[in-house]
Amino acid sequence: MTALSINLNKIALIRNSRVTAIPNIVDHAKMCVSAGADGITVHPRPDQRHIRAQDCFDLQSALDVELNIEGNPFTEPRASDQSHVGDYPGFVALVQAVGPAQVTLVPDNDQQLTSDHGFDLAKDGKRLEPVVRVLKDIGCRVSLFMDPEPSAMATAANLGADRIELYTESYARAHESGNFEKTLCAFQETAEAAFAARLGVNAGHDLNLINLPDFTIPHLDEVSIGHAFTVDALRWGIANTIPRYQQALGKNL
Structure with missing residues (x-):
């Protein structure tokens, strides 16, 4: 069954x-874990605008479920400009110190409000390969944030990645229009290509209770949901919202 990982960035933003x-x-x-979440996701950015180092x-010391840390693997250490907030040690150094179960590498920067594209492996592959090796050596499962491009899956596998996380905003926008079958097909084909390359498949970004039941892609190991979850939790509470997402994934609770 597909695991549900809850992203806490918006809680930290508050x-x-x-x-x-x-x-x-x-x-x-x-509270999320008690309500049935299978894992927790955080995305600490160098400016520490929400989740901090x-x-x-x-979280790693307090939880008994998988922690997934997302971020740009090429970010360097940065001094904090707030006296009550510690410095950012750099993404790889942070992951090495924390030792999460999974790390998701994302090509974002400070100017982006949120993640808005996957890796271009033709451009970034040579830089990513040694980073993937370092993170796997400390026992992390490594996932690459990717657009739905079937032809890129073999390359991701050759870099040493264990999984890919499909960036699902294009699916969410198509679903809003009511005409999403063609877009969904691209995700399905990419998931099949990933599976053929022996990669696990994660997905996330703008998935919600409305579009998640229709996101019928094969071999889906995990979804990460934060923004929509936070909005829904304000309406129904965490204890009532987590089961709704698990049911949207097809689980009988």
Whole structure:
């Protein structure tokens, strides 16, 4: 069955709107797990606009489910400009220190409001390969954030990746229009190509309770959902929202 990993970035964004520890990230992660989440995802950016480096350590030590840390593997250390926030150690150094079960490499930067494209492996493959090796050597499962391009899956596998995470915004937009079959087909073909290359398949970005039941792609190991989950949790509460997402994945609770 497809695992549900909850992204806590938006919970952290609320906390960071003030100099406070409320809402507490670990407490909310535990509430998600108690309600049935299979894992927790965080995406600490160098500007620490939402999830901070320290949150990653706190979550890893407190949780008994998989922690997935997302980020750009090429980001360097950065001093914090806030006295109450620790420095950002650089993405690879952070992952090495925390040791999460999974790390998802994403080609984002500070100017992006959110992740908005997958890796171009023709351009970034040679830089990614040694990073993938370093992260696998410390025991992390390594996933690459990718657009739905079947031809790129063999290359991702050759770089040493264990999984790919399909960037699903194009599917979400097509679903909103009511004409998503052609777009979905591209994701299905990419998932088949990934499976053929012995890659696991994750997916995430703008998946929600409306479009998730129609996201019928084969070999789907995990979905990561944060923004829509947070909005729904404000309406129904965490304890009622997690089961709705698990049911949208086809699980009988």
